[in-house]
Amino acid sequence: MKPRQYCFSLFITVTFLLLSGCASKNPLPVDHNYSSALINVPFISPRSELCGSTSIEMLSLYWQSRSSYTPRLSLRELNERTWIPDKGGTLQIELVAAARANALLAYPLEPSLDALFRELDANHPVIVLVNRGFSWYPLWHYAPVTGYDAKTQTIWMHFFDTPNEAMPLGTFAALWQRSGNWGIVLLPPEQLPASAWAKKFLSCAYDFEKIGMTKEAITAYKTALIxxxxxxxxxxxxxxxxxxxxxxxxxxxxYRKILDIDSTYPFALNNLADLLYRTNRSEEALRLLDTLDTNVSQDTQIQSMINATRQEIFSSKHK
Amino acid sequence: MNISKLIVSFIVSTSLFTEVLSAQMVSTEASFEHAKSVSSKEKLHQIISREDVKKEFEQMGVDSKVIQARVASMTDSEASQIAYKIDTLPAGGDAGASLVGAIVFIFIVLLITDIIGVTKVFNFTKPITNR
Incomplete structure (x- = not known):
């Protein structure tokens, strides 16, 4: 073989090896009947190097257009809060943190096409992280997914410079898989993700409280209770x-509602006793704590917690 | 360095102290983990990791005016993840230049393989082995 031919066949082999891993035949779960969805998400162009913050902004504009949601941050502030010059992009954690600071609840999507389609069916656009390159040469990119069509196996995304760019589902699945199928549903706290689990949603809502956005947290808890x-x-x-x-x-x-559901839930008993004591109802507080002793609990930590509360109420009574 | 550590430990000790004084409420967080309380050591850890994130951000060219707000909008666990893993975490960015980077990269790979005599893509290279 001549060197040039050799090189050509090497090139073909390498290309084949690299590409064969990408295009899975049918990435759709077989036992489901998916149809299609296309969400009208406002498009921002150009977005230079700031795909993270622009993705948040597009979803923020979307929710402004169809709910009473009001953002806290401008696009400029979102840019400033997500860009890391030396990394040339935005970390997933900071994407989440900036969205939350913008009063959007950030719910991590289950890493599956099924969960993605369920959100899209419910008109919830999802920001995904994809790797446009290879695992050994990653080109990370955030983009909002705006729709899908199961029949033609197409995904629509605000990927680059055109709105609702169509991408074959196989290609999307390959690019997405390289980020571990990472995606995030951003919603105003009055909305629930279609694929949400109670525990996971609660922890996302509580993250609002952790950074001092108690009002948003309360709204999200109330939404979850629906x-x-x-x-x-x-x-x-x-x-x-x-x-x-x-x-x-x-x-x-x-707290009383919790005790109606489960009269022995020790944390609610404890906190209600504390509340009663601080609102000058020490007698009632002590009676409440006594009900716990007869009902529960072998857990030493809970016992010592209850004892500490009782002690505090007692000692203030006898001062 | 020592002084800053002293300050941090002072802050932690006072914050722990004030917590002991009114520790009767069970926080939502404690209910998640069923009374798995955060030790003072972990607390110290989390405060220091926030400082670490600030330093990392400064070194990575983040505008110093926004560092405070950025770190403040993270939860403790988010901050400590960044502090310990920032070098390996992926960062999504459009970075049009990266395509040029990829082409340059492939060019260099082929150049090297040319030079060691495995390929002959370019006519201006001479393999170091005479085959």
Missing amino acids: RWPEDIGILFALGNAYYNSRQIAHAEQI
């Missing part, structure tokens, strides 16, 4: 958020 009205974890979080923001009457009502 779907999971008797979820004790969510109720407890709501009660605490009310308590911490000095809405004592609301907090009391929620």
Whole structure:
């Protein structure tokens, strides 16, 4: 073989090897009947190197157009909060943090096409991270997915410079798979992801509280209670958020509701006792704590917590 | 360095102290982990990692005016993830120049393979082995 021919066949072999891993035949789960969806998400162009912040902004504009959502940050502020010059891009964590600071709840998508399609069906655009290059030469890129069509196996995304760019599903699945199918649903706190789990949603809502956005957290907890009205974890979080923001009457009502559902839930008992004590109802607080002793609990940590609360109420009574 | 550590430990100790004084409320976080409380060591860790993130950001050319706001909008666990893994975390960016980078990269690979005599793509290269 001549060198040139050799080189050519080497090139073909290498290309084949590199590409053969990409295009899976049918990435769709077989036992589902997917149809199609296309969401009207405002498009921003050009977006230079700031695909992270621009993706947030596009979703923010979308929610402004169809709900009472008002953003907290301008596009310029989003840019400033996500760009890391030496990395040449935006970290996933900072994408989430900036979206949250912009009063959008950031719910991590289950890493599957099924979850993605469920969100799109519910008119929730999803920001995904894809690797346009190879694992050994990554070109990371964020883009909002705006729709899909199962029949033609197409994904629509605001990928680069044209709105709703069509991409074959196989290609998308390959690019997306390289980020571990990372995606994030951004929603105003009045909305619930279609694919949400109670526990995971609660932890995302609580992240609002962690950074001092208690009002948004309370809204998100209330939204969650529409779907999971008797979820004790969510109720407890709501009660605490009310308590911490000095809405004592609301907090009391929620703690009592928890005890209606589960009269032995020790954290609600403890916090309600604390609330009663701080609103000058020490007798009732002590009676409440006594009910716990007869009912539960072998857990030493819970016992010592209850004892500490009782101790504090006692000692202030006998001062 | 020592002084800053001293300040940090002072802040931690006072914050722990004030917490002990009104520790009767169970926080939402504690209910998640079922009374798995955060130790003072972990707390110190988290405060220091926020400082680490600030330093990393400064070194990576982030505008110093926004560093404070950026770190403040992270939860503790997010901040410590960044502090410990920033070098390996992917960063999404359009970076049109990266395509040029890829072409340059392939050019260099082929150049090297030409020079060691595995390929002969370019007519201006001379393999170092005479075959």
